[in-house]
Amino acid sequence: MSADPTVLVIGGGATGTGIARDLAARGVDATLVDRGGLGSGTSGRSHGLLHSGARYAEADAEGARECIAENRTLREIAGACVRETDGLFVRLAGDDPDYFEEKVAACEAVGIPTERLDGDAAREAAPGLADDVEAAFRVPDGVIYPSRLVAANAADAERRGATVHPHAPVEDVTVRDGAVESVSVGGAVDATLTPDVVVNATGAWADAIAEMAGVEVGMAPSRGVMVSVEHEGLGPVLNRCRDPDDGDIVVPHDGEVVLGTTSVPVSDPDDYERADWEVERSIEECAAMLPAVADAPTVRTWWGVRPLYAPDETGQDRRGISRGFTLLEHERDGAAGLYSVVGGKLTTYRQMAETTADRVCERLGVDADCVTAEEPLAHADDPERLDELVEKYGGANPTDVDVVDAPADD
Template sequence: MTETDVVVIGGGATGVGVARDLAMRGVDVVLCERGGLGAGTTGRSHGLLHSGARYATADPEGAAECIRESRVLRDIAGEAVERTGGLFVQLPDDDPAAFDARIEACRDVGVPTETLSADAARETEPELASDVRRAFRVPDGVIYPSRLVAATAESARQHGADVRPNAPVTDIVVTEGTVTAVETDAERIEADHVVNAGGAWAGRIAELAGVEVPMAPTMGVMVAVDVGGVDSVVNRCRPPDDGDIVVPHVDRVVLGTTSTPVEDPEEFSTDEAAVEAMLSEGAAMVPAVADADVVDVYWGVRPLYAGDDGGRGRDASRGFQVHDHDVARLTTVTGGKLTTYRLMAEAVSDAVCERLGVTEPCRTADAELPAGDAEKLDALVEEFDAAGPADTDIVG
């Protein structure tokens, strides 16, 4: 049996972020993940480091969070991110008024933009379609999720956290309305508090404690194609829709994504038509996609919260939520974006520390992750069993 202050259930970006934040405040933490770190949503994302421009029109608060957090990650995350920059492009079928409105919304929330003519945009990115009407530049980037998770977990460990991949939690022990312990397949861990950071599986984890967290998971497909020469993230300037993002890697691009509601984050049917749609939509922005070889196809499930209005699919909030429960000593985090994982972890850690009587402030925004050496970082990816399809061509 182990005794600790806090058990964190879930080893995606948010879970390891919580473990790091709490450990840096002097809290004793054990993190349990049923598989390798980042094996859920985190490692199966498109890896876009959002500037906030995508959300500026419909969700200004979320956009402002993205631009702040993307700047933090550029400062602290080393080889786990690339500062590629990004373009929002207007194609002939896209509403010019929406283009102008998005630029104005970006300025309102502090996302810097630079408007480019069609010729200037193609000079910046020669692979862009010949019918691009105009574009604007934003500070998007690329996240390598496996590296980010491994670096965050290593920082947590350096500050005293016990990080346990491949340690599935089988039960949450509730005694007289209070969480007192968790049980894994190997042992019982007694704790003063438990954090449910299970992502799309948060509802199932909450059920172990007899509480309900209504999730609204959606699946999305990512298609990697053998296209080089694209240096910036390319976004279609229209309301968020299927296939409107092209994320560059060294010698390929990742096309994404769809948003289809699913009932089960593990059992869902994939659709070849969705793959074809990604290729078609990607080729509209980057024509070389049409004739390129598909080198990988993978699916991820977003941990969206149903909320009071029961929103589903693209109608569900992309913001994050921190939940208290009828049982004491349990906190759940849902929703959010990979770009804002550190902020999510800070909000969770603030709530937990208030209950534990810990007054140390958050320091994670100012402390660099151990991510400056790619070779050492990739060794950590292997140690934490954190490799995932989102960056398999980069890591190692």
């Protein structure tokens, strides 16, 4: 590889591929690299929930507004990358009714549509729901298939002129005279690149890239387990209507449901314990909402690491850390031209990309509007083509490996 891009995006998850797509759509020469297959970090190891924002409504109104806005956008542009299911927030007999009312009011205050259901109506909407569900409310949650979403963004970026390289790990970042001079990339690229701008979109791994450049980010990653079990017929996403805790989300797939999750701090997103108690607790707690999952056969189990940004974090419980995102410009740290985008949620990846592309374009003197909220993703309505692209970019990831129909080898 000899041509140096104007912008090098490091990280091939939803945010990184979204940034490459956005920049390419504005006419910026962008190259994206990832050390593995695309989506193999946090994006493809999530529970795949398309948030309505209800989960955050009472604690983070701005984050909830971001979620419902991007939820609507993805339903318009992402086609077979998402599945519209709706969601129920359910209150069991022992759950706080005041919290339930606060949650409903907070959703309505930020513009998240709600519909109240009594216990019988909730069980009709979600067959198999526990008998002691006393009340519920419906919200526009859904399901994201992240392997497809990432592949569609990467393909869209490429058709607009970007270059995408999976299996191309960054090996070093050279900073000279207060600015990024070059980035050494191995694997499929095997070259030293000299971009004008470098975007660190590696999520939970952002500290590692930043350290190569001699700057600090301040990630506070936490691990969470997902357990997929056999279960037919669940329509909506289930959310336990209580303060966020272990085992309070059930996400429907065809013939399976994904149960999650836990939140345990980790110091290294590549090397952490995977504890049996997390699996057991997630199943037990989710079974309080959907009893049949207690004895359902397990299909697969995986852990993901949340890219939480909290430079001053010292506590052990990281559930309270904001799921909002932050864009760091490292010129103030002596590495001009380097940006890190951290935090956020899969649902809000496109907004994260737009904000980052806005700042990069401002630096480059590019005057072009963002179009990613209006224009459909590449091949969004062709699931077979999307799954071919998933295979091209590194294969399906744990979240949606049961859904993505990657073509067999010849």
